[in-house]
Amino acid sequence: YEFTHAITRRPGTSVVNGLRATDIGTPDPVRMEKAHAAYVSALQSTGARVIELDPLEEFPDALFVEDTALCLPQGAVLMRPGAGSRRGEVAHMAPALRQCFDDVREIADGFIEGGDILVTGREILVGRSARTDANGVAELSAIVADWGHSLREVFTPEGVLHFKTDCSLLDAETILATRRLDASGCFDGYRVLHVADGEEAAANSIRFNNLVIMPAGFPRTADTISNAGFEVVEIDNSDCAKLDGGMSCLSLRL
Numbered sequence: 225y226e227f228t229h230a231i232t233r234r235p236g237t238s239v240v241n242g243l244r245a246t247d248i249g250t251p252d253p254v255r256m257e258k259a260h261a262a263y264v265s266a267l268q269s270t271g272a273r274v275i276e277l278d279p280l281e282e283f284p285d286a287l288f289v290e291d292t293a294l295c296l297p298q299g300a301v302l303m304r305p306g307a308g309s310r311r312g313e314v315a316h317m318a319p320a321l322r323q324c325f326d327d328v329r330e331i332a333d334g335f336i337e338g339g340d341i342l343v344t345g346r347e348i349l350v351g352r353s354a355r356t357d358a359n360g361v362a363e364l365s366a367i368v369a370d371w372g373h374s375l376r377e378v379f380t381p382e383g384v385l386h387f388k389t390d391c392s393l394l395d396a397e398t399i400l401a402t403r404r405l406d407a408s409g410c411f412d413g414y415r416v417l418h419v420a421d422g423e424e425a426a427a428n429s430i431r432f433n434n435l436v437i438m439p440a441g442f443p444r445t446a447d448t449i450s451n452a453g454f455e456v457v458e459i460d461n462s463d464c465a466k467l468d469g470g471m472s473c474l475s476l477r478l
C-alpha cells in the first residue's frame with residue numbers, strides 16, 4: 225500500500241456505453257470527469273506522481289485501468305481480460321508500463337482481470353470469476369513465482385463482478401471485506417474489518433500511502449475505518465457505480 229506512482233486514464237464520452245451487469249441508468253460523463261479529477265487529486269495529495277493517460281473512445285471501459293495489468297515491485301504483468309470488449313485495452317496500457325518497468329510479462333492463453341487480484345503483505349490472492357479462469361490464474365502463478373511471490377486461488381462470489389468488488393487491503397494484514405466474501409474463509413489468518421450491512425459497495429476502496437480512499441455515501445463503514453486509525457477520503461462514485469466500477473478499478477498503483 226506504499227506507492228510512488230499511479231496510472232489512470234480519463235473517461236471518454238463513450239463511457240456511457242460501458243459494460244454493466246444491471247442497467248440502473250446511464251453515467252453522466254461530465255460529473256464522472258469531475259469525480260475522476262478528485263480521485264487523481266487524492267492520489268497526488270499523498271506525494272505520488274500520477275501518470276494520466278488520455279481517454280480511449282473506442283474502449284468505453286478503459287478508465288478502469290486496474291483490469292489491464294498487475295504491478296509488482298519486480299515487474300508488471302499484462303492481463304488478458306475475460307470481457308471481449310475490453311481485451312484491446314491492454315495494448316494501449318503496455319507502453320506506459322514498459323516505461324515504468326524493465327520486466328513486463330503477459331498472460332497469453334487464459335483470462336484474468338486485475339480486479340480479481342488482491343496483493344497482501346504475504347501473498348497474492350486471485351479470485352476466479354466470470355472474467356478470470358483457471359488457466360489465467362495458473363499462468364499468473366508461474367510468472368509471480370519467478371519473482372518470489374506465492375499466489376493463492378480463491379473464488380469471487382457468484383454475481384459479484386470482481387474479487388476486489390468485495391474487498392480491499394487496509395494494511396499488510398488488515399482487509400476490509402463484505403461479510404459474504406469473508407464467509408468463504410478466504411481471509412482466515414488476516415484481521416478483517418466488515419463493511420456495514422447495506423454498505424457492500426464500500427468494500428471497493430483502496431489504501432494508498434497515508435489514505436484510505438473510499439466511495440462517498442457509506443457513513444457507517446467510513447466510521448469503522450477511521451475508528452481503526454486510518455485517514456479516510458471520500459470520492460463521489462455514483463457514476464462509476466452504474467458500470468460496476470469503484471475506487472480500485474480507476475488506477476494501477478506502483
Ligand code: CIR
Pocket residue numbers: 242243244285288290291307310338339340385386388389467468469470472473
Ligand atoms: C466492466 O464491467 O468491466 C466495467 N464496467 C467495470 C470494471 C470494474 N473494474 C474493477 O472492478 N476492477
